[in-house]
Amino acid sequence: MFHKDPCVFAGYPIDPLDELRGNEKILNSMFRADSTRFIIYRDGSPMMDVSAGLEPCYFNLSEIDVINHVFLGKDENFTYFAAEVTNVIEEHTNRKYVDLRTIAREIAANGFSGMPSLLAKGKMLLDWHTRHNYCANCGAKTNCIKGGHSRLCGECETEHFPRVDPVVIMMVVRGDKCLLGRSPHFLPGVYSALAGFMEPGETIEEAVRREVWEEAGIEVGKVDYIKSQPWPFPSSLMIGTICEALNEDINIDNDELEDAKWFDKKVLQEVLDEGGNDQFRVPERLAIARHLLEYHLLETWIKDQVD
Numbered sequence: 001m002f003h004k005d006p007c008v009f010a011g012y013p014i015d016p017l018d019e020l021r022g023n024e025k026i027l028n029s030m031f032r033a034d035s036t037r038f039i040i041y042r043d044g045s046p047m048m049d050v051s052a053g054l055e056p057c058y059f060n061l062s063e064i065d066v067i068n069h070v071f072l073g074k075d076e077n078f079t080y081f082a083a084e085v086t087n088v089i090e091e092h093t094n095r096k097y098v099d100l101r102t103i104a105r106e107i108a109a110n111g112f113s114g115m116p117s118l119l120a121k122g123k124m125l126l127d128w129h130t131r132h133n134y135c136a137n138c139g140a141k142t143n144c145i146k147g148g149h150s151r152l153c154g155e156c157e158t159e160h161f162p163r164v165d166p167v168v169i170m171m172v173v174r175g176d177k178c179l180l181g182r183s184p185h186f187l188p189g190v191y192s193a194l195a196g197f198m199e200p201g202e203t204i205e206e207a208v209r210r211e212v213w214e215e216a217g218i219e220v221g222k223v224d225y226i227k228s229q230p231w232p233f234p235s236s237l238m239i240g241t242i243c244e245a246l247n248e249d250i251n252i253d254n255d256e257l258e259d260a261k262w263f264d265k266k267v268l269q270e271v272l273d274e275g276g277n278d279q280f281r282v283p284e285r286l287a288i289a290r291h292l293l294e295y296h297l298l299e300t301w302i303k304d305q306v307d
């Protein structure tokens with residue numbers, strides 16, 4: 001069943017070899033090896049070979065002028081780096097820079113693949129390098145170290161690590177019904193799971209209860225973790241949960257949502273089977289919200305204890 005599969009952007013497909021990140025000598029020789037494959041990005045989009053399916057275009061170091069690079073790891077045959085380059089690599093019929101959502105959507109339509117995870121890691125780390133040229137501690141220039149997995153300040157020697165922003169996303173359930181909301185920027189008819197950034201000092205359960213109360217005026221009891229999804233726009237981790245609503249009267253926060261409703265399982269199943277329309281449709285398979293919705297429809301969730 002689909003909801004039991006890993007989410008898109010999960011399932012890193014190669015060995016990240018993180019034990020080598022402190023070994024500049026080995027990293028440097030891998031960076032310069034003729035067989036090393038570079039995946040290049042422009043504005044967060046990797047260049048893809050679109051001639052047959054959708055595969056990354058691989059470049060050799062001699063073809064590119066690298067500004068920032070990230071060591072991605074190795075498979076049985078090759079070493080992989082993600083790179084941002086200064087020379088212009090033109091698109092043509094067979095190769096294009098493709099937005100990661102488009103890549104993930106097309107690849108996910110053919111079953112699970114770890115490729116979006118590899119491409120997402122490159123994007124997230126290259127984005128981070130672009131935005132962290134200066135030290136947050138003293139303002140001096142920072143330099144990329146450890147194969148692009150951290151940056152070191154040239155003045156105060158503070159080491160800076162890539163950030164990940166945790167987001168809670170929740171299927172709020174009451175009996176056979178679940179609560180879905182609509183943000184103004186959603187495509188027509190789409191209702192999805194409520195979600196929000198965690199705040200410093202919160203547990204996952206506390207963040208779920210706060211968000212659902214703030215956005216919809218619903219009090220939440222038990223919260224269970226289901227699964228998670230890296231989300232590279234720009235660098236979040238979606239923490240998927242299912243939780244129990246203790247009341248039914250919705251009171252929406254109009255700054256966050258334009259609508260929220262309870263949907264019963266029969267209606268949701270019909271929309272899943274038939275695809276929905278501009279009045280009501282569910283999130284696409286790219287999104288963890290779809291996994292949570294299918295979990296609610298197909299699994300028995302036991303709410304017999306409150307933590």
Ligand SMILES: [Zn+2]
Nearest residue numbers: 135138153156
């Ligand atoms: Zn500094």
